[in-house]
Amino acid sequence: MLSDRTARPAGELARGARLAPSTISTHLGRLLDAGVLDVEQHGRHRYYRLADPGIIRIVESLATIAPPKPIRSLGGASTATSLNFARTCYDHLAGRLGVWVTDELVARGMLVDGTTGLDVSDAGAAWLEDLGVSVSEARAQPRIFARRCLDWSERRHHVAGALGSGLLARLLDLAWIEHVDGSRAVRVTAAGREGFKRSLGTPPASS
Template identity: 50%
Template sequence: MNASPDIGEVAGLIGEPSRIAMLVSLLGGKSLPASELARIARITPQTASAHLSKLVDGGLLVSQSYGRHRYYRLANPEVAHALEALYTIAAPKPIRSLRESDQVRAMRYCRTCYDHLAGEVGVALTERLLALQLIAEADQEFVLTEAGKQKLRALGVDVEANPKSRRRFARPCLDWSERRHHLAGALGASLTNRLFELGWIERLPGGRAVRLTPAGKSGLTEHFGVTFPTPKETAT
């Protein structure tokens, strides 16, 4: 019989400033090389290597070598979910520059939360899916309805749950900036991936912020009745 999970060990790994900077930079779901993570954390490559080893050993990151470079990513969606949950209880940091203000505004408007859509756009889309009864709430989960399955499949979204996957299929994820839920899980990832394929959303360089394209605005309005303000109308 195993003892209770050691929350203190995980908290210690996450709580170090350099390590949390590297973990947060990976919340967009992509892999980054050790050199880039060192730059993000503003530490030497040698120090970064030591921190990354601890994060891998602690089960928060996984690594893979490509040629001479080693890339790191979050170990699983549960790690991303835990990090996002911390955002909802953490006090906001003061904004110190116009550039940082613009970055925060873009993040609040539309971003990826690991591999699914978050921010004002992600929440608005989720609420429309609920209003149209394409998904439904049941026992603190989201359930894809038959109408939702047909609608999303017609859009090209993979709507079949993998019975061998340990990942939850459709679940609510509390959005730290909107304080409401967006769609996560395998279904949220499939829907977001399809929006990228359609060119309805595009990644912005240097972070997790995502741009809603003109095609995306018209497509989401046409298919789901979603309308959005422009980013500059979003509160900071």
Template identity: 40%
Template structure:
């Protein structure tokens, strides 16, 4: 018997088309019901329940209960990072499922990747931070500089994570559509929340797309010039 992490089990869980569609639906960061995930996967609710049980046992999703209702979400940020990385790898090898329609440009421009901004705008944001010295980048390792801390404090962002939070402050995440890195970690999450609290952006209807208002777009492009 071989020792070490069982990547075959994770591959099997993600590799099923119905489960892959469920996980992709959960990449929007929202908790969904079994019925909603059954619709995303194109299966019956009974079949979806079986898939969800396997995903929960495998540590990819977690169940939340609210009254009589049950919701499912990705287990944590690590699961989101894993899925986005696999999407990026698949895209770089030409393994794409193309469904032409109006959502395509919106998703490529700006979308939610678990809890942070992805797409063209997500990549632009990280590129701009690095270009002006607010963040230093060494491959996958990112660090906020003194200048960066000053800029973020000016936006009213508190970069002091709770003691129980083991998630890195900033981390690169491979973007499946741009095939380059965007900003993840607690900073990526805080910035997306900031845009939405300011009213600059909102979640798209039944989509992972992030839609910026005209004023929000002006503010975003001013903050993150290239």
């Protein structure tokens, strides 16, 4: 849950791992002592995050070789919260939906491995422009065009970078997806289900 560089309070981590707050607190304390985590206090919340980029790299490389349902203890970890289905990760789409979109684009040859990160093929550019995402604008931005970002709930990659950002913005604009209250969680609208179905096939179920 912390591998997306977010800082999260202990209670949220406990709920996410389906463990008692006291249990999570012990773990966090040890990781803090070991220098793996940093903590920042805001009011009565204590926000934990991975200590440095080196640690992040290690966590990510471990996650890539870990079996799909790893974690020998920690209760079973994967929760059934709406965050697992779809959420924003910074400014792009993550969760089961984000990974699905990425997978479909790759399967159709629209998204391919490029020299630095990912790239779109001609077919991919056409599809994106048709949807209303400006590929040329994304390319012009002073940041990496498209890169893989590790999804903590799916343990697979979804697309980030300028392209991921543009895609998320357009999907919200089209009202194919919308934020759930004020949270990072996202839900697919009726229009979205239709739209996805027409252009990429049936999206995963939210349950």
